Amino acid sequence: MRNKIVELKNVTKNFGNQQVLKGIDLNIYENEFLTLLGPSGCGKTTILRIIAGFEEPSGGQVLFNGIEFSKVPPYKREVNTVFQKYALFPFLNVEENVAFGLNLKKTEKGVVGEKVSRMLKLVGLEGFEKRDVDRLSGGQQQRVAIARALVNEPKVLLLDEPLGALDAKLRKEMQVELKKIQKEVGITFIFVTHDQEEALSMSDTVVVMNQGTIQQIGTPVDIYNEPENRFVADFIGESNIIDGQMLRDCLVRFDGMDFECVDKGFKDNEEVEVVLRPEDLVIVKPQEAQIRGRVTSVVFKGVHYEILIETETREYKVHTTQFFETGLSVGIIFDKDDVHVMYKMDY
Amino acid sequence: MKKHIELTENDNVNEDNLKVSGKRKDKNMKSKKLGSILYIGLVFFFLYLPIFVTMIFSFNSSKSLTRWDGFSLRWYERLWTDRDIIAAVWVSVSIALLATVVSTILGTITAIGLSKCRKVLKEWILNVNNIPVLNPDIVTAIGLMILFSSIGFFEKGYMTMLFAHIIFCTPYVITSVYPKVRALDVNLANAAMDLGATPFQALTKVIFPMIKPGIFAGILLSFTMSFDDFVVSYFVTGNGVSNISIVVYNMTKRTNPTINALSTLVIIVIVITMLIVNLVPMLAKRQDKTNMKNERNTK
Numbered sequence: 001m002r003n004k005i006v007e008l009k010n011v012t013k014n015f016g017n018q019q020v021l022k023g024i025d026l027n028i029y030e031n032e033f034l035t036l037l038g039p040s041g042c043g044k045t046t047i048l049r050i051i052a053g054f055e056e057p058s059g060g061q062v063l064f065n066g067i068e069f070s071k072v073p074p075y076k077r078e079v080n081t082v083f084q085k086y087a088l089f090p091f092l093n094v095e096e097n098v099a100f101g102l103n104l105k106k107t108e109k110g111v112v113g114e115k116v117s118r119m120l121k122l123v124g125l126e127g128f129e130k131r132d133v134d135r136l137s138g139g140q141q142q143r144v145a146i147a148r149a150l151v152n153e154p155k156v157l158l159l160d161e162p163l164g165a166l167d168a169k170l171r172k173e174m175q176v177e178l179k180k181i182q183k184e185v186g187i188t189f190i191f192v193t194h195d196q197e198e199a200l201s202m203s204d205t206v207v208v209m210n211q212g213t214i215q216q217i218g219t220p221v222d223i224y225n226e227p228e229n230r231f232v233a234d235f236i237g238e239s240n241i242i243d244g245q246m247l248r249d250c251l252v253r254f255d256g257m258d259f260e261c262v263d264k265g266f267k268d269n270e271e272v273e274v275v276l277r278p279e280d281l282v283i284v285k286p287q288e289a290q291i292r293g294r295v296t297s298v299v300f301k302g303v304h305y306e307i308l309i310e311t312e313t314r315e316y317k318v319h320t321t322q323f324f325e326t327g328l329s330v331g332i333i334f335d336k337d338d339v340h341v342m343y344k345m346d347y
Numbered sequence: 348m349k350k351h352i353e354l355t356e357n358d359n360v361n362e363d364n365l366k367v368s369g370k371r372k373d374k375n376m377k378s379k380k381l382g383s384i385l386y387i388g389l390v391f392f393f394l395y396l397p398i399f400v401t402m403i404f405s406f407n408s409s410k411s412l413t414r415w416d417g418f419s420l421r422w423y424e425r426l427w428t429d430r431d432i433i434a435a436v437w438v439s440v441s442i443a444l445l446a447t448v449v450s451t452i453l454g455t456i457t458a459i460g461l462s463k464c465r466k467v468l469k470e471w472i473l474n475v476n477n478i479p480v481l482n483p484d485i486v487t488a489i490g491l492m493i494l495f496s497s498i499g500f501f502e503k504g505y506m507t508m509l510f511a512h513i514i515f516c517t518p519y520v521i522t523s524v525y526p527k528v529r530a531l532d533v534n535l536a537n538a539a540m541d542l543g544a545t546p547f548q549a550l551t552k553v554i555f556p557m558i559k560p561g562i563f564a565g566i567l568l569s570f571t572m573s574f575d576d577f578v579v580s581y582f583v584t585g586n587g588v589s590n591i592s593i594v595v596y597n598m599t600k601r602t603n604p605t606i607n608a609l610s611t612l613v614i615i616v617i618v619i620t621m622l623i624v625n626l627v628p629m630l631a632k633r634q635d636k637t638n639m640k641n642e643r644n645t646k
């Protein structure tokens with residue numbers, strides 16, 4: 001059984017008369033790479049700041065190792081943060097930046113040197129000890145920020161969109177690197193991002209948020225394959241979202257046609273929403289399929305073509321490696337386990 | 348022809364100048380250079396001539412301020428034995444130091460506090476802060492004089508002068524420190540606390556080093572403002588307490604080369620201070636560089 005390290009119980013936060021967190025319940029476990037994912041303004045950074053101690057929750061409880069700590073000041077928490085723009089101290093060099101926390105704790109000088117050089121080795125910055133931090137590239141500054149936080153041996157590392165300022169290629173490299181570092185130091189990472197691809201590729205657990213509420217908590221595979229509602233399906237990857245009706249277990253009707261599926265537990269004839277991922281749809285000859293339409297647009301995307309097919313009732317987005325000409329009449333088929341049925345959201 | 352091309356390439360001149368031959372352009376450049384040297388020479392001449400005359404006549408053996416009668420140090424001896432002047436130097440220096448310390452602390456804390464204020468309040472305070480800076484000294488002086496007399500709590504003298512100096516120095520500190528505070532990344536203090544610093548440690552170990560240039564500028568400004576203030580000091584002092592400016596003002600009523608001697612000493616002190624202020628950072632930088640080089644070599 002994994003141990004909970006941070007628990008949020010019905011946490012709310014108001015700024016003025018605006019409620020940015022509307023009752024957050026969240027368990028964060030030891031050694032977990034957890035990502036808070038959501039559009040900007042959804043409250044993900046506020047959760048991070050509450051765990052770091054820079055904000056006090058307006059209501060609810062925050063537990064650390066089972067002990068309430070929402071009133072504990074940030075400098076007494078076993079939590080360290082990697083800030084969005086790194087917030088390195090420009091008047092100190094790389095080594096002094098990393099040693100900052102240890103020196104505050106009056107650590108012995110030899111121990112400080114040893115820990116700092118071990119940490120710089122971990123993040124791949126050996127030989128940069130005496131450099132000025134503002135003479136480093138964005139990626140290197142990022143590594144200094146990670147080393148500066150990790151050298152204090154926190155129980156939890158908080159990362160506030162740390163890869164946002166890096167270019168696409170470097171970001172990919174740092175994603176792999178961060179995951180590697182997390183495995184190596186074996187502590188909990190709480191990572192905030194609005195980039196769904198980043199979240200899916202790095203995390204053990206993804207928490208999808210919108211407008212101050214949690215939409216879904218799950219593994220990246222769960223979140224992608226079994227989105228709980230329209231928001232998650234829309235935010236994570238691309239999808240065709242269709243209004244439908246659950247006739248009974250494993251049978252859903254939309255656009256006047258009945259389709260087999262694998263979802264159960266809905267009420268009979270319940271109004272639902274159906275997600276069909278573009279890459280799960282297969283284009284066939286019209287006579288071989290229930291859904292028929294005409295190709296209206298073909299866009300080359302590198303790995304695949306993005307093809308729009310217009311039927312009588314709607315437009316389907318299909319990803320396929322095969323080329324189809326515009327104007328061609330086609331049919332669309334899919335497997336029954338590619339039909340994802342979700343509860344309908346109230347707007 | 349070749350020379351022509353070279354010139355156009357090097358000097359990035361416009362089309363009109365292209366028609367001017369190389370030789371004539373050279374001449375133009377020379378006279379331009381001469382003109383600028385002449386100009387800067389004139390500026391320095393008028394700025395520094397009075398100071399030099401003062402310094403030279405401080406060594407004059409007679410009382411005349413216009414006729415040179417030979418070298419002597421008698422005015423310096425006179426200076427040394429004049430108890431009024433010694434007392435005034437002490438008053439000026441001690442008040443300048445105390446006022447600088449107090450107003451620097453006050454102004455810096457205010458500037459840091461202002462950065463956390465609501466925007467409306469912040470703009471108000473900054474605007475109000477500019478009033479004493481722009482206000483004519485005489486208005487400030489009379490205002491403070493009336494204030495101190497009406498309170499009647501302090502006897503006019505050293506303390507009133509000190510308070511007045513703190514009052515007019517603080518706005519300068521705020522004006523020089525606040526831009527530095529505003530330029531700070533808000534997360535720097537958070538980062539320090541995140542790494543285990545108490546709020547006070549965050550202030551001393553991160554915020555102060557970051558705004559140090561602003562604080563230094565504030566210190567220099569308030570020291571000079573306080574040290575050479577005449578108007579405010581003259582109005583708020585009493586009980587025979589006077590600073591250098593007041594003593595000099597009183598002495599100018601009759602010719603007295605002791606003033607020249609005093610001025611010369613003040614100028615020398617200022618020049619030495621400026622040298623230290625400018626040279627120390629330069630030397631420190633050079634030291635750093637050689638240290639780094641040595642380290643690299645040993646590696």
